[in-house]
């Protein structure tokens with residue numbers, strides 16, 4: 257056989273091997289860098305990828321392997337990217353969480369994220385180091401069904417919308433403010449962005465709303481001009497939405513059109529029609545839109561702030577029936593976002609989300625139950641968020657390495673508390689506001705069924721309890737139920753175990769509880785935290801670990817820092 261034929265033979269053989277494990281390897285090169293951009297018509301420093309903000313959309317098919325070579329082109333700080341909603345089965349080192357699954361990638365260095373996307377759905381990716389998500393490090397990740405397979409709903413076309421919020425103070429200034437005594441809170445965002453585009457100093461809807469802002473005048477090509485959704489009449493469109501906001505809870509509406517929710521966090525749900533959709537940071541949905549309205553008009557698509565007293569203008573774009581020009585304005589004002597504190601509206605929406613028939617049901621019983629009380633506290637006078645009175649501070653050595661290699665001095669070996677005092681008054685500020693910092697780990701036995709009862713409470717000031725969206729890495733969980741007040745014995749009778757939706761993010765409502773169940777069946781170390789980035793920065797998270805002894809080879813470059821880095825040097829791997 258000639259050398260060439262042998263070479264071609266090898267390639268075909270390799271190709272077959274790759275096909276036999278399900279999908280193809282998709283290679284990406286991501287250069288993470290700071291850029292000067294005008295996402296809301298004003299100039300800002302943003303973090304982007306390959307010169308793009310938001311970063312490039314990754315589109316793959318179920319079973320594909322993504323191989324993303326991430327080069328840190330920031331000048332002086334480390335970086336990582338988390339693939340939000342991807343469970344990383346067998347590749348916990350690719351979860352992209354600094355200090356948890358890997359070392360932050362140093363400036364100038366390249367790290368290979370290689371993992372399988374094993375489930376269709378709408379996902380996204382974002383920075384998971386410091387406040388790099390607030391700096392703009394994010395993009396979309398969409399996983400399609402393999403060719404020839406159909407979704408359980410029909411659509412003629414699709415759009416993808418990634419929502420985010422923008423501050424005019426830098427992420428560094430925000431980060432320092434949050435770590436200062438007294439706390440310098442970040443406040444509300446200046447602008448809401450849809451696919452990285454928003455308008456701060458002008459309004460698309462100035463003719464219709466009470467504003468002093470002038471009408472936006474776009475000549476074409478502006479980075480802050482909205483991406484218009486061009487549609488044909490009498491068709492069905494799938495709109496994928498995901499929220500990577502740093503803080504804002506959002507509400508999406510499209511004038512005159514109903515939205516049918518069909519997917520949540522990569523899981524099919526029993527379809528239901530609504531006028532508007534609440535979407536919290538860390539969540540994703542697919543909604544179906546039927547273009548059955550007057551085709552001689554255009555319509556607003558709006559996102560507005562909910563859950564916190566807003567001071568940010570709605571994010572807007574236009575649904576354009578191609579029958580008319582996109583520059584013809586809608587004839588009425590944009591949809592009114594439901595009142596920020598109409599929590600009954602939020603709860604009604606959330607409770608409509610139930611699993612689609614055929615979704616795996618939760619195990620009937622749990623092996624272990626963990627109560628996690630969320631409180632705002634003080635540590636040495638610094639304002640923090642704490643879980644069972646412990647505020648999370650991450651260690652310099654990634655847990656995945658320190659647990660696997662039993663480096664016991666890498667973090668606090670005492671497990672954090674599984675509960676909180678029974679007499680804790682969740683309706684008032686903490687009697688003793690002093691908390692401690694900690695970096696202990698909740699260790700679960702492999703395949704244990706874990707129930708988590710997230711308990712909300714009053715923050716440091718009176719009459720204040722906020723919504724927090726909690727996101728779990730490495731798993732989906734079943735949402736068993738939501739309740740008011742303090743969780744009490746007998747409340748489990750209200751659990752929905754037959755139609756519990758599978759999600760990776762779930763909210764706790766003010767002064768309420770949320771019950772989740774998951775199977776600790778994915779060897780690795782996983783963050784579980786409030787997806788509000790400043791809250792995580794202030795300690796609002798915990799670390800779960802299971803079956804770490806079963807984790808296969810961890811790429812060396814994931815562990816070249818802290819005590820695992822030292823061990824590698826001592827063992828001659830340098």
Ligand SMILES: O=C1O[C@H]([C@@H](O)CO)C(O)=C1O
Pocket residue numbers: 439441715722791794
């Ligand atoms: O963590 C937070 O701090 C502020 C406030 O509680 C203190 O200024 C706020 O609204 C938060 O969500």
